[in-house]
Amino acid sequence: xxxxxxxxxxxxxxxxxxxxEHERPAELAGVRVxxxxxxxxxxxxxxxxxxxxARERHGAVEFVGWEExxxxxxxxxxxxxVLEALxxxxxxxxxxxxxxxxxx
Numbered sequence: 001x002x003x004x005x006x007x008x009x010x011x012x013x014x015x016x017x018x019x020x021e022h023e024r025p026a027e028l029a030g031v032r033v034x035x036x037x038x039x040x041x042x043x044x045x046x047x048x049x050x051x052x053x054a055r056e057r058h059g060a061v062e063f064v065g066w067e068e069x070x071x072x073x074x075x076x077x078x079x080x081x082v083l084e085a086l087x088x089x090x091x092x093x094x095x096x097x098x099x100x101x102x103x104x
Contacts, residue, residue, distance in 0.1 A: 025097070028058035034095040036086075037066040038073030043101045050099060064093045066101075073102070 025031060033054070037043035043066060054061045069089055070082040090098070 028054055028061045028097075030060060030062075031058075031096045032062040032064065032094055033097045033099060034064040034069065034090060034093060035066040036069055036072065036098055036100040038102045039071045040073060040102065046101055047099070064095060068093060 035043070035047050037047075047063075047066070051061075051063055069086060070078070072079055072082045072086070074082065
């Protein structure tokens, strides 16, 4: 008799549809960029490098630190709170673009 194994899909079910791609700006000078981070992998180090390179290449790029938005990979209640507040926070900080740093 062959053994019977239960198989689980390692990925969660898809909860959103496709997201429309927006045109990227050709130049970043004068653009305000928000950093979002899940506090799992070297975000501050990466943001420092990205900031330095962006300013070298594009001049006056503004950045809004991840601390303004919270940890979107926290406890379920905190994650939900952060994600629900995110659209209004991005608007209030007049953010044009987002760099989302996630990792394990």
